[in-house]
Amino acid sequence: MKALYLYPGWLRIWHWVNALLFILLMVSGASMHYAGTPWLLAFETAVPIHNAAGILLTLGWIAFVIGNVRTDNGRYYRLRWRGLAGRLIEQSLYYARGIFRDAPHPFHVTAEAKFNTLQQLSYLGVMYGLMPLLILSGWSFLFSVYLPETLFGIGAVWVVAMTHLATSYALVLFVLVHLYIITTGETVLTNPLAMITGWHRERHTPSRDA
């Protein structure tokens, strides 16, 4: 049995607030985008929810970045370039094949590395790629009057709209994959529980798996 305290309080609070905001943003965003669909929110209701949640999400993202700069949590996002492709293939093969054959996890959570390479890359892409794009395009909507008339020769608001839309869809995809992939820990609940308690607990020790 191994127990590692990997998720400090601030990170867990940020994570669950972020999760709640994501739900609010997805529901209200879909209600605005597909306005008029009966089982969604009314457009007038969705707009303020979406705006407010978006502003909070921005604050949360800033807090996340500051948190990663100020604490040692940032080290988990530093890529180890050596053998990156190999680890990526190994991890992908595990999800594609090994997982069905009771093969050992190719990656073992330690105090130094809590994310496997696939996780690391997707979290990096989401937090430092998609999220800034989402936030910037969202704020551009709010202050579209200050945008130039055109961007790249196309109406600026349309560019903003399409960026926001495409980013949103990509993040919905992330949420779906994230929700599934967190169940692929040692047990289905290993990873979700870790984000609640802060403690990553495994029955098997790496030495046995290795």
Place this chain on the structure above:
Amino acid sequence: MSFVPIRFEIGRPAAPWSLIGVLALLMLGLGRPAVAIEADKQTKACLRCHAMETIAYRDPVSREIVDLSIAPRLLPHSVHGELACTECHRKSYRRYPHPEEAERESFSCVGCHEDDSAEATYQLKTVESEYRQSVHVAPGAKHADRFNCHSCHDPHVFKVSRVGTDIAQVVRDGNQVCLSCHEKARDPQLGSHAWLPKRDAHWESVRCVDCHTPASAEPSRVSHQILTAEDSNRDCVACHSRDARLLNRLYQYRSEEDLARRGLFAKAIFNEAYIVGMSRSPLVDWISLLIIGLTLLVLTAHGLGRYLAYRRRRNR
């Protein structure tokens, strides 16, 4: 709702004191001299008096000031600008003082235009039947008895919007007609339009009638059946989507030259860009939903595979 006295109530019997009033105004020199306009002699003669901004009389019954002035600069540009006054008004008006026995004139737009090309273009009979159902003349409507075509369409001023007319101008002109009576609608405190997101932006780019009339069978026509506030369109999507009635209605005025200059693509984007439906891109939607759907399918299959593998292991 309050009414500004309509400009074209020439049919009221001219009471002697009203003529005295007019003369008094003339003598006081409050009116401006008639502006020379290119019109026929007769129109000029009428405008000698009626071009004065202050020409008016107090209706002895309603006690309201009836404005008799005609804007001389607007008249020649109006849709009726080329007509002599007496083509619509009684010939007896040529005499001054106007004969007292002049009865209330009734002007029927449909009556005049029944057999000409205007009927084919503007379908005035349809307009009339729509107008009969309008909130302004519906049974129980306030001032219904005094409402007529000219309450909104000043026959001495109004002109038809032509392709190429600036949309903002079309909107301003159209809305001014409504707001000349419904001035309270503009009051930010009143809140009758408070529910409307980006209210001022809407008012600058959409005509009142775009929401306050039912969608007509022909998208390029605006119905003359003005709706009650309750029945008016509050559904954002009725306008903010592809093939929306707003686009069809309002953008008919965009010139073909404009389309050629900006290109179909940029115009389509522009149309989508500044209204709520702007994020609707069927291509992005379908591709994204397809990817999300496939992902869900793969994840479900993956989960099922894991469960079956787990059961197999346990059985072993």
